[in-house]
Amino acid sequence: MKKKLQRTTGLRVKMDNVANACVLSEVWFGESDGVHDLVVVNVSEGIGTGIFVNGRILRGRDGMAGEFGHVQIESDGPLCPCGGTGCWESFASNRAALRYYQEITGKPSPPSFEALVRLAQNGNAFAVQAIDKMSLSLGRGLRMIASALAPTEIVVVGEITNAWYLFGPKIEAEMKHNSLPNPPRLRPSIEANTARLRSAVALVMNDVSL
Numbered sequence: 001m002k003k004k005l006q007r008t009t010g011l012r013v014k015m016d017n018v019a020n021a022c023v024l025s026e027v028w029f030g031e032s033d034g035v036h037d038l039v040v041v042n043v044s045e046g047i048g049t050g051i052f053v054n055g056r057i058l059r060g061r062d063g064m065a066g067e068f069g070h071v072q073i074e075s076d077g078p079l080c081p082c083g084g085t086g087c088w089e090s091f092a093s094n095r096a097a098l099r100y101y102q103e104i105t106g107k108p109s110p111p112s113f114e115a116l117v118r119l120a121q122n123g124n125a126f127a128v129q130a131i132d133k134m135s136l137s138l139g140r141g142l143r144m145i146a147s148a149l150a151p152t153e154i155v156v157v158g159e160i161t162n163a164w165y166l167f168g169p170k171i172e173a174e175m176k177h178n179s180l181p182n183p184p185r186l187r188p189s190i191e192a193n194t195a196r197l198r199s200a201v202a203l204v205m206n207d208v209s210l
């Protein structure tokens with residue numbers, strides 16, 4: 001992919017996963033100036049995390065660090081695209097919320113996550129329940145991340161940040177429930193709609209500046 005893009009555009013191409021790019025974006029453009037320990041959680045069809053510790057991205061072997069989305073939460077949970085079962089993302093991703101709606105109502109889920117959020121915004125109690133379940137699972141996972149990495153801040157990226165008032169308070173309450181002292185600050189990414197795009201710019205800036 002990288003080579004193909006380079007050949008087609010004639011430009012040098014830099015690639016990284018979304019979560020890592022978003023971490024750099026928060027460091028470069030976000031409100032996290034001076035924060036050296038930061039985790040970005042990208043919530044979409046799955047969940048990816050980008051970890052910024054001691055002033056740099058944690059990559060691990062083969063760049064595979066931060067796959068918290070595939071930590072098993074329940075051994076007999078739903079099948080995950082990674083081939084495992086009961087991964088965190090199968091309980092806390094956009095996909096999970098649609099499944100919850102289906103389970104609660106016994107009806108087909110709305111056509112998209114955005115449609116589910118709109119239903120909740122319009123006061124549909126089942127959609128709200130589905131979103132609450134997703135938020136609870138997200139909060140539990142964030143507690144795990146907070147305990148493991150002790151970041152100063154956790155920043156959430158994804159469609160849920162467009163309706164943060166529906167998700168944020170539930171996620172934060174669960175993250176702080178029974179947590180270790182001094183839990184991290186939790187906030188949605190600034191400028192929800194451009195977060196991922198801006199992250200691509202940050203990727204290049206980071207490369208040039210280091």
Ligand SMILES: [Zn+2]
Pocket residue numbers: 069070071080081082083084085087
């Ligand atoms: Zn998985």
